[in-house]
Amino acid sequence: MEESDFELLGEYYSMLERQGPGSPETTLKALSFVEVQRPIVRIADIGCGTGAHTLLLAEYLPGSQVTALDLFPVFIEQLNANAAQAGLQDRVKGITGNMEALPFEPDSLDLIWSEGAIYNIGFERGIREWRAFLKTGGYLAVSEISWLTQERPSELQDYWAAAYPEINTASAKMAQMEAAGYTPRAAFVIPENCWTDHYYSPQVAVREAFLEKHPGNPAVKAFIENDRAEADLYERFKQYYSYVFYIGQKV
Numbered sequence: 070m071e072e073s074d075f076e077l078l079g080e081y082y083s084m085l086e087r088q089g090p091g092s093p094e095t096t097l098k099a100l101s102f103v104e105v106q107r108p109i110v111r112i113a114d115i116g117c118g119t120g121a122h123t124l125l126l127a128e129y130l131p132g133s134q135v136t137a138l139d140l141f142p143v144f145i146e147q148l149n150a151n152a153a154q155a156g157l158q159d160r161v162k163g164i165t166g167n168m169e170a171l172p173f174e175p176d177s178l179d180l181i182w183s184e185g186a187i188y189n190i191g192f193e194r195g196i197r198e199w200r201a202f203l204k205t206g207g208y209l210a211v212s213e214i215s216w217l218t219q220e221r222p223s224e225l226q227d228y229w230a231a232a233y234p235e236i237n238t239a240s241a242k243m244a245q246m247e248a249a250g251y252t253p254r255a256a257f258v259i260p261e262n263c264w265t266d267h268y269y270s271p272q273v274a275v276r277e278a279f280l281e282k283h284p285g286n287p288a289v290k291a292f293i294e295n296d297r298a299e300a301d302l303y304e305r306f307k308q309y310y311s312y313v314f315y316i317g318q319k320v
């Protein structure tokens with residue numbers, strides 16, 4: 070990605086509350102499967118974006134310290150500003166970093182959270198590498214794009230084969246979690262409103278504002294077209310794929 074594209078992506082997505090499908094209700098549902106047998110103190114939220122879910126985690130786990138990490142500095146600035154506004158600046162720390170080289174001590178985390186972001190490292194690699202940072206008995210909660218059916222139209226199959234060949238069924242992802250050293254505690258499909266009300270609908274106005282801000286910019290035009298095509302794909306094929314939230318516990 071060229072630097073200018075990187076900046077444009079950051080600018081566009083920081084105009085949105087979320088950078089991927091999800092909702093407060095879904096975050097709290099996933100959290101309900103994390104059985105708090107001991108205090109959840111150290112949390113990492115990986116690929117946090119501007120951190121809509123990060124602040125919710127901190128609010129619902131009052132004794133916790135949350136380190137939220139993302140590649141985009143502009144998201145982290147926004148997250149830290151939001152944390153300060155919510156009075157959570159002492160317990161939420163946003164840092165710029167790479168999920169491929171996490172800055173945590175081995176066996177140090179009670180909970181690793183990641184919504185709609187693990188695909189950047191790849192699910193199988195991510196769950197294996199991140200496990201080292203969890204304490205034994207610690208939890209991993211990640212949402213990952215997954216097939217909802219055994220069969221699907223070839224147009225959709227081809228799209229995802231190019232975009233993210235690791236897409237698979239929930240049963241296959243659960244088996245990967247077991248093989249990587251987790252007890253699967255839960256898996257659930259995120260509801261449709263996570264994609265529509267909380268992700269695609271807010272983009273309609275943001276797209277117009279973004280195009281107005283960058284008139285005649287071919288990179289912006291291409292980006293917006295791609296974004297629209299992605300939303301259209303979801304509308305046509307939503308019965309075949311979604312994000313699934315996977316909750317596992319380190320064995």
Ligand code: SAM
Binds near residue numbers: 115166167169185
């Ligand atoms: N979790 C947020 C949410 O649900 O609103 C953001 C999800 S967005 C689809 C994926 C996020 O992963 C983006 O914020 C992106 O900047 C971040 N990301 C991509 N590659 C990354 C990497 N190598 N290390 C850390 N973050 C990365």
